[in-house]
Amino acid sequence: MHAQNQSLLDALNACIASCEHCASACLQEDDVKMMARxxxxxxxxxxxxxxxxxxxxxGSEHAQHLLRECAEICKACGDECAKHGAHSQHCQECADACRRCEEACRAGLQG
Known part of the structure; x- marks a missing residue:
């Protein structure tokens, strides 16, 4: 596998883990309703x-299309998590992982 693809896969997998952890931790917050988005x-x-x-x-021909969507959703998630990062370490870590993944997805786009 090409080194760029491996780096992108690493960023995607790190983002998955951070998002899953963040969602689970948010469900344990006192004001879960505030964490719904x-x-x-x-x-x-x-x-x-x-x-x-x-x-x-x-190696799907559709991977390029999904990279655009993935970057967009990573940006939205990172922006939302950053709003809570001051009081939730898991949100700050997720925001950071989302930003790294967004950058990796944009770098992976061809043409």
Whole structure:
């Protein structure tokens, strides 16, 4: 596998893990309702990252299209998590992972 693809897969997998952890931790917060958008975006982000990683790993012709979508959702999730990062370490870590994944997805786009 090409080194750039491996780096991208690593970023996608790290983002999946961070988003899953963040969503689970947000569900333990005292005011879960305040975290609803964060949890929803965490779940969407983890799912799109997982699908993107699978298509990229198999060399699918559709991987490029998903990289665009993945970057967009990673940005939205990272922005939302950053809003809570001051009081939630898991949100700050997720925001950082989402930003790294967004950058990796954009770098992986061809043309």
């Amino acid at each position: 964060c949890i929803s975006l965490d779940r969407d982000c983890a799912d799109i990252c997982a699908l993107t990683a699978r298509l990229l790993a198999r």
